[in-house]
Amino acid sequence: MPTTTIAAENLEKSFSGTRLFSGLSFSVSRGLLAVAGRNGSGKTTLLKILAGLARPSSGRVRVETEGAPALSASERRLAVGWAGPDLELYGELSALENLRFFRTAAGRGAAEDDLERRLAAVGLAREAMGRQVAEYSTGMRQRLRIAFATLFDPPVLVLDEPMVGLDVEGRDTVFRAIAAARERGAVVLASNDERDFVEPEQRIELEGAGRRA
């Protein structure tokens, strides 16, 4: 299986003249990159930049697959799976309808049994799969976010505080998803809880006004 690499080159992000981080460079192809730092240090912003959902003030993010031509914008979009606390899915749709919609609108097939398997893998009961997401508890929503992040089997998985709101079983489910993703590619994980980082291959600690790697 070809290796996909996500590389940050000299990233800098400033908001209203305040520099959040600068000179941030790293590269990860396989294994876990832990992103730590106190609240407001820029973890969420960094992960959104990696996921292509925000632009850096300077520097760039490369996503490349070994031996393959440059990824198109659409391919790149799906090559980096992302979930974060501000990710919301459609409350009026069920979990199955949400996943089916995103697969179809992204131009990928949406086999019913595959979608059910994905939801079961994050611990959603069969009965819950057909219920509107607006009726979900915080933990169920978090499980659905993980299913969304892994919906396209991305070689790079970017997870921002993935354990928030989860019970012990839910945490185990996410740990299993992270372990599987580490096997096939790179995982970038940001958290305030050190217990979420299980033997990371790399680590970045953000300090808000600068960087310590």
Add this chain to the structure above:
Amino acid sequence: MSGLSRAWAVCAKDATQELRRKVAMVAVFFFAATALTLVSFAIGPFGLPAADRPALEAALLWIILFFAAATGLPRAFVAEEEAGTGLALRKTVPAAVVLAGKTLFNFVLFLAMAAVTIPGFLILLDWKVGSPLAVAATMVAGGYGLAVVSTFLSALVARAGQRNVLFVLIAFPLILPLLLTAISATIEATAGGFPLTALRVLVAYDGAATCGAYMLASVAWED
């Protein structure tokens, strides 16, 4: 999977959401019904000399359609941002596909609104239409233009503060030529003629608006 079927998926998703929560639909239809009732009370079937009727009726019809549409159509992208679902959409679906799907949904919403408003207009104002086919063609061409411009502007202002004010400020100069042409076409159609020139202008406007929106979709929605 073709771009059209992907856009259709976005349209179907919006329609499913709308049928379940009924926000835009209720706002649009209630505004249209209220405006129609007020106009019929103010002018009524006999309140105007016959010679003045076509121009005023055409203008009133488009004013009702435009303002009713303005209560629902701009929600296309704004609703995504307000619900926090914009990130998931941007992460997985190209902006042009989202724009096409949402334009399609807004166009269908406009046609549904017109299909309810026009019979009411015919009855309450005793509107005499010389060429129903020309009126229908004007509704389709004008409605599509309104849908594509409103949807694009919705993407543009979705993440801005004061988005409602911003929408109106930007929409006014862009939609005014469309409305004036649509009113002119409706006057001619009411009198029994076929407004070929005005329809050509509307189709050209629709084409230009579609091309512009498609080319700028990514800038408006993703940046």
